[in-house]
Amino acid sequence: MKPRSVPLLMAAALAVGACTSIPSGPSVMVLPGSNKTFDQFLGDDHNCRQFALGQFGGVSSQQASSTAAVSSSAVGPSYSGDSGYGAQYQYDAAYIQCMYAHGHRVPVYGxxxxxxxxxxxxxxxxxFPPPAPQGHTP
Known part of the structure; x- marks a missing residue:
């Protein structure tokens, strides 16, 4: 392999890895629990979205905009997954676990x-005896 191709290959790998983005929200539907109000559901939804982002090192847009100094964590996630699908799957799993723990109805696979x-x-x-069967009597 030529010495010039190594930096080019590393730059290409970095560019492809940078295309992985933080999930903007859950891709699953969760319904309010039986004894929960809609306001409780909205509050739990907000908290669980923040929890799910924190599970793989992502930051929300509010956190990124409120940070005065630009750091590597504000620019992108520290999640080292191989694709956006992996990030979304991990986000959804954390979100579902959190919402279930708060008493809401979550999807069940199977x-x-x-x-x-x-x-x-x-x-x-x-x-009392059961009723006689209906039908033709001889």
Whole structure:
């Protein structure tokens, strides 16, 4: 490999890595919990977005604009993931965990399986007999 191509290759890798951006928000839908008001939901949503950003070293736009001195953490995240997808996945996971911990309804991944109908215990006796089946009588 030529000595000139090494710096060029490093610059290209840095440019591609710089394209990874901080997620602007969750890509999942979370609904308010049963006993939560919408104002509580909005407050928890704000707190959990901040929590999710902090989980991988990102800073919010408010934090970046309020910082007087420009530092490397204000310019971009310290997250060393390999793609924007990895950053979004980590953000969503932290956001879902936080919202679930605050009592909100979060998405559940997996296949829903219907439970078999419950059978009554062997010693069960109904208070009244079941109705006769409807249909043709001979």
């Amino acid at each position: 296949q829903m399986i219907a439970a078999p109908p419950a059978t009554p215990p062997a010693n069960y006796k109904p208070a």
